[in-house]
Amino acid sequence: MKILLALDDSARAMDEAVRLASERGAGLTALFVLDTGWSVYIGSDFLLGSTARSKFLEYTRDDEYAQERATVEAFQKRAQAAGLDCIIKTATAGRVPEAILAELAEGGYDTLIMSQPFRRGLEVMRDAATQVLKKAPCDVLFVRREE
Amino acid sequence: MEEKSSVAKVLAIVPGLAVMIGTLFLLRTYVEPWMKDAVVFGQKGWLVQVLSLNYILLSIIAGIIYRNVFFGGKIPDWAEAGFRTTRLFIKSGVIMLGCLYTLQKLAKVGSIAILLISTFVFGTVFFVIWYGKRIGMERSMIGVMGASCGVCGVSAAVATAPGVNAKPSEVALAIATILGFGIMTMFISPFIGKALSMSDYQFGAWVGTGILNSGQVLATCLAFNPTFAPGTAVAYGEIWNVVRVISIPFVVFIITTWACKAEAAESCSTGSQMSLGKVFKDRFPIFVIGFFGMTALSSLGWLGAEGSNTLHLMREVMSWIFGIGLVGQGAYIDFRELRRAGGKPLRVGLVAGTLKYVVALIVIMLFVSKDASF
Amino acid sequence: MSDKAKGKMTVFKTDRHEDAAAMVFVSLVVIVVLTYMAYVVPTVTIKPSQDGKLVSIAVQTDQEVKKGDLLYTFEYKDKKFVNGQLEEKLAIKEVKASTNGKVLSVGVKEGDVLKKGKNAILVMDHEKGTLP
Secondary structure, X not given: OEEEEEOOOOHHHHHHHHHHHHHHOOEEEXXXXXXXXXXXXXXXXXXXXXXXHHHHHHHHHHHHHHHHHHHHHHHHHHHHHOOOOEEEEEEXXXXXXXXXXXXXXXXXXXXXXXXXXXXXXXXXXXXXHHHHHHHOOOEEEEEEOOO | OOOOOHHHHHHHHHHHHHHHXXXXXXXXXXHHHHHHHOEEOOEEOHHHHOOOOOHHHHHHHHHHHHHHHHOOOOOOHHHXXXXXXXXXXXXXXXXXXXXXXXXXXXXXXXXXXXXXXXXXXXXXXXXXXXXXXXXXXXXXXXXXXXXXXXXXXXXXXXXXXXXXXXXXXXXXXXXXXXXXXXXXXXXXXXXXXXXXXXXXXXXXXXXXXXXXXXXXXXXXHHHHOOOOOOOOHHHHHHHHHHHHHHHHHHHHHHHHHHHHHOXXXXXXXXXXXXXXXXXXXXXXXXXXXXXXXXXXXXXXXXXXXXXXXXXXXXXXXXXXXXXXXXXXXXXXXXXXXXXXXXXXXXXXXXXXXXXXXXHHHHHHHHHOOOOXXX | OOOHHHOOOOOOOOHHHHHHHHHHHHHHHHHHHHHHHHHHOOOEEEOOOOOEEEXXXXXXXXXXEOOOOEEXXXXXXXXXXXXXXXXXXXXXXXXXXXXXXXXXXXXXXXXXXXXXXXXXXXXXXXXXXXXX
C-alpha cells in the first residue's frame, strides 16, 4: 500500500499521515509543491515600476523555499519519531493541485492525505480540495486543520 | 525547465493575442452597435446609456467570462503568454493618452490633482495605520494595506511587501480585496456619476482620487464616457492616475521606513540600506516618461491640429489598443479567488476603501466645480 | 537551487524593459499614423465633430484652399456647465482648413442636419507632407 501526503503547514495532516502509514505498514511519500503562480496572480497589474515586479517575485520565491525547508523539516521530525522511512519529493507548478494530481497519476498511490482547507502557496485563495477530488484516481483523506 | 528561444517566446504570444483582438473586433463591430439600437424597457440604447455597457466594459466582461466560464478559473497555457501582453497594451494606451494634453493644460489640472491626491493618500495611510493597529493587524501588513489603500492598490502592495517583510499569503488576501473592491467600483461608479449628473471633470477627479486600484481608474472613466478627447472623463482621470503612479515610490519609502522603525533590525533586511534614491530607481514606472513625451509632441503641434483627421485616427488607434488590453485585464479577474478574500486585509480594505470612495465623492461634489477646466 | 519557482514574465526581463517596449511600440504607431496621414492617404473625408446643423459652406468642388481658409460653419448645441448648471445654447462653429489642399467634392448642402462622425461634409485632397 502506498500513501501520498500533500504537504502544507498543517501539523495534524502530517501526524495523521505518519499514524496511518505506521498502522498499516504502508509506504509514505510526502510531496511539497512550490507555487510558481505569483507571476500570473499579479500579471494584470500594469503600474509596477522598473524592477518592483521581479523583486516581489524573487521575494515570493525565497518565501516558497523557506516554507519548503521548514515544512519538510517538521515532517521529517515526525517521521523519524515514529521510526518511519519515507520519501520526500518536491515539485513546482503554476497550480498546486495539478502537481499533486500528476504525482498521483505517476506513482500509483492508494491514498492521498491532505489538509482541508489546504494552505500551500496561492491555494489560500483557491479551493484545492475540489480540484483534487474531481480527478483523484485514489482514496482521499482530508484532515481538518487545527485552528 | 529548458529556456525557450526568443522566437518561441514571441510565437507563444500569438494564440492569446489573437483571442483578445478577435474579441474586441466582434464587440466593436457587432455587439456594441446592436446594443446601441436595442430597445430595453421601452428605451432605445438603454444598455449603453444606463448600464454604461460600451465596448470598454464589454471587453472587460468578455475577459471575465473567458476566465470564469470558458477557461474554468485558469488561463490555459496556450493563451497565457498572449494574455500577459495586456500590460504592454495598456501601458502603450496610457502613453498615447499624452496626446490629449498640452503642457500648460497638464500643469493647470495637475496642480489640483497633486493637492487632492496627496491629501487623500496621507489621509488614507494614517487611517489604515490607526485602524490596523486597532484591530491588531501585523505591522508589516498594515504597511502593505496602507500603501495599497493609499496610492495604487495592487502595484503599491506588491512594491511594498518585500521591504516590510509581509507574508506572501497575506499579501494574496490583500490583493484579492483590492481587486474585488476595484471591480465593484468600476461597475457602480458610472452609474453614480450619471445619477448625480457629474461633469466629466468631476467624474475624472472623483474616480482618480477615490478608486482604490489605479489599474481600474481609466477603465471606469471610459465606462462613463468612452470618448478619447480633451475634456472627457478619461482625460482628467489620466492626470490623476499619472500623479498617483509617480507618488508610489515616495509612499513606499515612507511606509517601509515607518514599518521598519519599530521592528528588530534583522527582520527588516532592506531597512538599513534603503534610500529614497534607490527606492525611486527600483520602483519608478518609466512609461510615465513616454506619456510626457507624447504631451510634449502634442504641445509642439507635431501630431496634427485639434479636430484634425490625423488626431482623430490617432485616438481611434488608441481606443483599439486600450480595448485589446482590457480584454486581457478581464481575464485576470477570477471571482472564485476574489470570493475567498478575507481576514483582516478584507476588513481594512473594505473600511478604508469605502471611506475614501465616499469622502472623495463628497469633497468633489462640494469643492470641485462642474465647469471643466479645459 | 534554480529560479524555477520564480515564474516568468513573457518576453521581458523586468517592467523596465516592458516600459521601454511600450514606448517603442507607441513611437512606431505614431510614426505609422503620421506617415500614413501625410503621404499615403489619398483623400481625406471631413466629418462633423458634433451633432448639429450646417449653416453655410464656404467652398466649392475643385476649389484650392489654403491652411486657415474657412471651409464651413455649423450650428450645434453647446452643453457647458456654468456655475454648476448644465446650460445648453446654440453655438456657431467655423471649421477651417488645417492644411493646404483641394476640395474634391461637397457632400452636404446648407441647412442639412449633421450627425457626429456620420455625414461626409467634404472630401479633400491635401498637400503631401502635411497633416490633414
